[in-house]
Amino acid sequence: MAAGKEDGARPRRSAGTHPAPRRTAAARPPQDETPAHPRLSAARAMRNAAEQLAELLGRVPESVSALKPTEGGWKADVEVLELERIPETTSVLGTYRVTLDEAGELLSYERIRRYTRGQIDRRT
Numbered sequence: 001m002a003a004g005k006e007d008g009a010r011p012r013r014s015a016g017t018h019p020a021p022r023r024t025a026a027a028r029p030p031q032d033e034t035p036a037h038p039r040l041s042a043a044r045a046m047r048n049a050a051e052q053l054a055e056l057l058g059r060v061p062e063s064v065s066a067l068k069p070t071e072g073g074w075k076a077d078v079e080v081l082e083l084e085r086i087p088e089t090t091s092v093l094g095t096y097r098v099t100l101d102e103a104g105e106l107l108s109y110e111r112i113r114r115y116t117r118g119q120i121d122r123r124t
Contacts (some may be wrong), residue, residue, distance in 0.1 A: 039069075039102065040073075040074065040100075040102070040103075040104045042067055042069075044104060045067060045073075045074040045076065045100060045104060046064045046067055046076060048100055048104040048105075048106070049064060049067075049074070049076035049078055049098040049100060049106070050064055050076075050078055052098070052100075052105075052106040053078050053080070053096055053098055053106070053109055056106070056109065057080060057096075059080050059081060059082070060080075060081075061078045061079060061080050062079045062080065062081055062093065063078070063079045064076050064077065064078050064079075065077045065078070065079050065095065070099075072101060072102060073099065073100045073101040073102045073103075073104075073107070074099075074100040074104075075097060075098070075099055075100075076097070076098045076100070077095050077096070077097055077098075077112070078095070078096045078098055079093055079094070079095055079096075080093060080094050080095075080096060081093055082094045082114065088117055089116065089117050089118030090116055090117070090118065091116065091117045092114060092115070092116055092117075093114070093115055093116070093117055094111045094113065094114050094115075095111070095112050095113040095114075095115075096109050096110065096111050096112070097109065097110050097112045
């Protein structure tokens, strides 16, 4: 029996010598048939916006209050607790506008509003 082989088995490779997977033209869909990034579902876009903003701010978002598809992806408004106070109605929240590309990656964000939890929007 040859060194490194067992009955009917392939030769063993040492750790760290695995070849990179090979891609062939047949394995890839043709460019004209499939978009580079299929459109994300609204639910996935909401999760991506909240998760990526949380990672950047270090605060857990409370909710996604708006979500809108755009030509290049999604825009979402995410509500984040910025300052916790007692009573809760005096806690300060921020609304952040998040822009995602079509793959769901965060491109930009900005805080567009700060308000207390007990504040009610008034129509003008």
